[in-house]
Amino acid sequence: MKTLLVMCGSGIATSTVVTGKIKTWLKDNGYEDQVKLYQSKVAEEINRIDDYDIVISTTVVPDTAKDKVIMGLPLLTGIGTDALWAQIKEAIEA
Numbered sequence: 001m002k003t004l005l006v007m008c009g010s011g012i013a014t015s016t017v018v019t020g021k022i023k024t025w026l027k028d029n030g031y032e033d034q035v036k037l038y039q040s041k042v043a044e045e046i047n048r049i050d051d052y053d054i055v056i057s058t059t060v061v062p063d064t065a066k067d068k069v070i071m072g073l074p075l076l077t078g079i080g081t082d083a084l085w086a087q088i089k090e091a092i093e094a
Contacts, residue, residue: 002035002053002092006072011041014058018075022056025085031092054091 006022008015019039026032038052042059049055049068056072070087074080 003038003051004035004054004056004088005038005040005045005049005052006056006058007040007042007045008058009042011039011044014072014076015039015041018056018058018072021075022088025088029089031089035092054088056088 004022006015006019008018016039019037023032023037026035026037035054042057042061045052045055046062046065049065055065055069057069058072058076061069070084070091072084074084
């Protein structure tokens with residue numbers, strides 16, 4: 001089972017929206033039993049990034065974590081969602 005963290009600045013607002021979209025996508029694509037979702041804020045999770053298989057953020061992350069984080073803004077803007085879903089799918093299947 002993969003672990004997926006969705007984080008934003010407060011751990012409440014945009015991460016909730018993105019988590020909902022990811023839950024729907026996981027179910028629609030048959031991954032719901034393969035991924036455990038977590039939601040939090042950047043400040044609480046930045047030092048534990050390596051504890052998760054997939055990390056999606058809707059806010060800026062420190063340079064030291066950028067290589068480990070998928071930017072989730074396409075799920076808020078609607079621009080570039082196909083590429084984002086492809087990244088998530090690749091990470092789940094890796």
